[in-house]
Amino acid sequence: MKERCISKSVLERLPVYLHYLQSLPEGSPETISATAIARALGLGEVQVRKDLGAVSGAGKPRIGYDTAGLIERLKVFLDYDNRVNAVIVGAGKLGNALLAYEGFRDFGLSVLAAFDTDPSKIGQTSGGKPILAVGTFPEFCRENRVAIGIITTPDSVAQSVCDEMIACGIRAVWNFAPTRLKAPEGILVQNENMASSLAVLSGHLKKNRG
Amino acid sequence: MKERCISKSVLERLPVYLHYLQSLPEGSPETISATAIARALGLGEVQVRKDLGAVSGAGKPRIGYDTAGLIERLKVFLDYDNRVNAVIVGAGKLGNALLAYEGFRDFGLSVLAAFDTDPSKIGQTSGGKPILAVGTFPEFCRENRVAIGIITTPDSVAQSVCDEMIACGIRAVWNFAPTRLKAPEGILVQNENMASSLAVLSGHLKKNRG
DNA sequence: CGTATATCGATATATCAATATCGATATACC
DNA sequence: GGTATATCGATATTGATATATCGATATACG
Numbered sequence: 001m002k003e004r005c006i007s008k009s010v011l012e013r014l015p016v017y018l019h020y021l022q023s024l025p026e027g028s029p030e031t032i033s034a035t036a037i038a039r040a041l042g043l044g045e046v047q048v049r050k051d052l053g054a055v056s057g058a059g060k061p062r063i064g065y066d067t068a069g070l071i072e073r074l075k076v077f078l079d080y081d082n083r084v085n086a087v088i089v090g091a092g093k094l095g096n097a098l099l100a101y102e103g104f105r106d107f108g109l110s111v112l113a114a115f116d117t118d119p120s121k122i123g124q125t126s127g128g129k130p131i132l133a134v135g136t137f138p139e140f141c142r143e144n145r146v147a148i149g150i151i152t153t154p155d156s157v158a159q160s161v162c163d164e165m166i167a168c169g170i171r172a173v174w175n176f177a178p179t180r181l182k183a184p185e186g187i188l189v190q191n192e193n194m195a196s197s198l199a200v201l202s203g204h205l206k207k208n209r210g
Numbered sequence: 211m212k213e214r215c216i217s218k219s220v221l222e223r224l225p226v227y228l229h230y231l232q233s234l235p236e237g238s239p240e241t242i243s244a245t246a247i248a249r250a251l252g253l254g255e256v257q258v259r260k261d262l263g264a265v266s267g268a269g270k271p272r273i274g275y276d277t278a279g280l281i282e283r284l285k286v287f288l289d290y291d292n293r294v295n296a297v298i299v300g301a302g303k304l305g306n307a308l309l310a311y312e313g314f315r316d317f318g319l320s321v322l323a324a325f326d327t328d329p330s331k332i333g334q335t336s337g338g339k340p341i342l343a344v345g346t347f348p349e350f351c352r353e354n355r356v357a358i359g360i361i362t363t364p365d366s367v368a369q370s371v372c373d374e375m376i377a378c379g380i381r382a383v384w385n386f387a388p389t390r391l392k393a394p395e396g397i398l399v400q401n402e403n404m405a406s407s408l409a410v411l412s413g414h415l416k417k418n419r420g
Numbered sequence: 421c422g423t424a425t426a427t428c429g430a431t432a433t434a435t436c437a438a439t440a441t442c443g444a445t446a447t448a449c450c
Numbered sequence: 451g452g453t454a455t456a457t458c459g460a461t462a463t464t465g466a467t468a469t470a471t472c473g474a475t476a477t478a479c480g
Contacts, residue, residue, distance in 0.1 A: 007436080019365075042390065045439095050459090053458090053460095059459080061445045061447085178313075193226070195225035199288055205358070219466090219468090243427060259428070259429075271429090272477050
């Protein structure tokens with residue numbers, strides 16, 4: 001089984017598989033079937049097989065997949081052992097929470113610092129990581145090989161922050177501001193829009209009311 | 211133009227349109243075309259027309275849509291004027307940030323309180339909203355018509371928290387724990403998985419490397 | 421007043437993801 | 451050792467979403 005390009009949907013499920021496999025208790029069997037994974041995660045059996053096949057392809061009939069090997073493959077594929085550097089712009093509540101969040105380490109992400117314009121915030125730290133002045137942003141990116149930019153600013157400045165990130169060599173932007181950002185070809189912007197998620201939830205409630 | 215059921219993808223874009231329309235400066239024309247919206251948001255022109263048609267259907271050729279009317283329609287459709295009550299379980303960093311976040315009010319969401327097991331947190335407030343003991347959770351839900359449950363606990367307890375929410379009458383769950391939650395038919399679980407988003411970002415970086 | 425054009429809504433096509441189907445195969449069991 | 455069965459990987463089908471195409475229409479302009 002071989003695929004050159006992994007679709008976004010598959011990519012989003014891979015960490016879910018990995019997390020599940022890692023959560024299995026000690027004494028579990030050394031192999032696991034796609035059927036079992038599908039049942040545990042509430043997914044389609046064929047979908048699981050296809051997803052795993054895209055990164056592994058080492059399943060055996062009647063047996064399933066070698067759990068440890070599968071975990072390793074997924075980790076490698078998701079680059080969890082490589083360090084990728086990221087910075088946050090916007091040190092408000094959410095920015096601070098993300099800056100202090102330890103869990104990113106497990107995903108190979110090193111959040112190095114946050115940037116803000118507010119002088120009262122500059123110089124403080126959150127989870128041992130500094131909040132710096134936005135003026136030092138380009139220099140910082142150059143010196144630290146920053147690959148991912150996280151935007152937690154008010155929406156009024158989000159687009160200009162995004163533009164500056166791109167100018168500083170960042171090619172993947174994670175946007176938590178409630179604006180849809182535009183970026184040139186080749187730059188990925190992942191919009192994490194609370195309002196969109198909420199619309200889905202509230203749409204569900206509305207449907208079951210009427 | 212008439213559609214009975216709005217798809218999830220459309221639902222996710224509606225708040226984006228609304229936000230854009232509301233961000234237009236004072237002196238803007240009273241009408242706006244789907245073409246203009248599409249250009250501004252980087253979306254397909256036909257897609258915008260179809261999405262807007264699903265909730266409005268009042269566009270005129272050569273003119274476009276009445277901006278104020280469109281805003282009103284979107285707000286009504288997204289239920290931004292109705293109050294929907296929500297609670298948070300898990301008063302860690304993220305839980306606290308969400309508890310204190312003022313912006314939910316604009317989306318018609320009232321986050322009433324957070325719940326935790328840690329005695330040192332119970333009794334504190336964040337943004338004027340209390341952190342309560344999980345023991346009081348069922349009673350609180352019954353008394354306050356809570357419709358949405360937000361999970362920001364460690365993943366080990368996420369599923370049981372979800373189950374309890376459902377038992378307390380909650381029919382829409384917003385899950386920030388890094389686990390895929392299972393729920394019976396009729397209950398909507400919106401999984402907000404950091405690891406999944408990150409996988410997409412890191413996949414993009416990897417692709418452009420190799 | 422007639423024609424050109426921007427824009428709409430609707431229909432058709434293409435693209436993409438999810439699901440179902442099927443033959444192949446490695447173990448379990450007789 | 452032979453047969454049954456769980457499971458795999460591949461292919462085909464279905465379904466959903468996005469894009470392209472087209473006629474209709476309301477204004478702009480000559």
